[in-house]
Amino acid sequence: MTTAARPSPIAWLIAPAGLLFVLFFVLPFAVMTAMSFYSGNPVTNPNAFLTTRHYERFIFDTAGIFHEALWSTLRIGLITTVVSLLIGYPLAHWMARMQSRLGHALVLMAVIAPMLTGIVVRTFAWMTILQDKGVINTTLIQWGLIEKPLPLMYNEFGTIVALVHIYVPFMVLTLTGVIGRIDERLEQAARSLGAGRLRAFVEVTLPLSLPGILAGSLLVFALSISAYVTPSLMGGTDVLTLPMLIAQQVGTSFNPNFAGALGVILLLVSLAIVVAYNRILARLAGGQGMA
């Protein structure tokens, strides 16, 4: 038992990851939380004092924009997640059940390829498609189907379209792994027992893929509520999300303490939603949740 205390040499291999995690997650998060309870920067300003006024400012919301920003952040996140799931699930199911290895590789390439381009580039691509003088509007006007351009961007619709495009691959990759591990013979057994294809899917494959739906949805939700570039570019003046508000507070209002409070609030609210979501799905799956 004397050797039990000695860590395996392999354990040292996670040291870089651990260091990275502490340096770029734990530490900034601690600083952000600490800052959110100070009136100013306690390092440069000796008069800074402890306060909860940043949280009060958000809760009482006299400016009338903070609650709306939180709500639109969550709304955009939820809609993006649901749409990504609706688009991603059939694609993932098709990929997971594909017999041909070449076909699988090609579809996988097609799913991953957009991720090779940066988010900014992809968002600009959507702008050239959706704006008033963009591909869709000019085409429709030329065909005489509409007279004025449709409001396709600088609003929530455009934001969600671009976010879905960016985050669907995450959904597909997560789901493909889970669906691929479900034995195809389970569905065949259901069909041999009298269930049609759709019924067999609903009774067997769908409930067994709930862990994948859960993981994929959480991933896409977390990514889209923290998205900054896409809502800023696609949303115009119509959309204000919490990440945009935080950037404003840091960049133009020079109020990092209030920005810190907003960050903590976003984190707490999304954690609460994640826990609730997990509970509900776990109950549906009969205790197969992830947490």
Add this chain to the structure above:
Amino acid sequence: MTSAAIKLDQVTKTFDGRVMAVDAVTLDIAAGEFFSLLGPSGCGKTTSLRMIAGFEHPDSGRVHVGGKDITDLPVHRRDMGMVFQSYALFPHRTVAENVAFGLRMREVPKPEIERRVAAALAQVALTGFETRKPGQLSGGQQQRVALARALVVEPPVLLCDEPLGALDRKLRQQMQFELKELQKRLGVTLVFVTHDQEEALAMSDRIAVMNGGKVEQVGTPTEIYERPRTRFVADFIGEINILDEGGQLRALRPEKIRLVAAEGARLSGTVETSNYLGGSTLLRVQPTTGPSMLVRETHAGARASRAPGDLVGLTWNDSDAVALES
């Protein structure tokens, strides 16, 4: 329980347009029969079964069950029970829910479902396991749940795809008896796919031996074993000696050969190896000319009398050397 006859009529299936999986197979399976499809992997036995079940559609040829052409009927309307090699139990459902599944799909009223599930579980001696999940059961128990799930809807036909393949030898033997007994009691037509010749011989009323997508021979276990028609069938089932008598091949089972004195025997030679198998001993004898011969010496009580190096004579009845088709 009702049972139905199955007829495959010139059924052919290719995969990717190239590989001939099943090549013009015609089979007549009687109602209530225990019928095995036996052959090595890739011989087309599983594809044939899947065409009866409806998971594969034949390229040509028809499938009839109970006198009706069901070739174009979808799987869920075929009303057949199926037991898969891996059991394919629903892991997220309890034992009772698994067994109830087929009844639920048929919209049987709830009290009747409960009654029939209880009866089906009693039939496979699993009363008391209703609320367990499949993952909490042993391989043999999972096997019995799969059987109960397939049989509870009282299908006229039960299809089994190597259902005992994953069990250890002792349990497999026990399940062979149970399955056969159950099949006889219910009178269901059972099509059984296996690559295990002992299993096929032990359980079947009739066996179709398949090779390369074709049926080599159909017959009772005794016919298949005692009177193999082709070299493949003779080779595939049990140990065999192939004799070449002027171009005519003959198959001779090792236990049909008697050990006698070397002088005046049909063949004489030296014992090369002697494998003691408990109930019998398998000797490999190298004659002075020709290929070596397998001889099975069965013994009640005492063990084999010959050792490697002994000179022995071999003899057999002409009628036991079965002429093979070329």
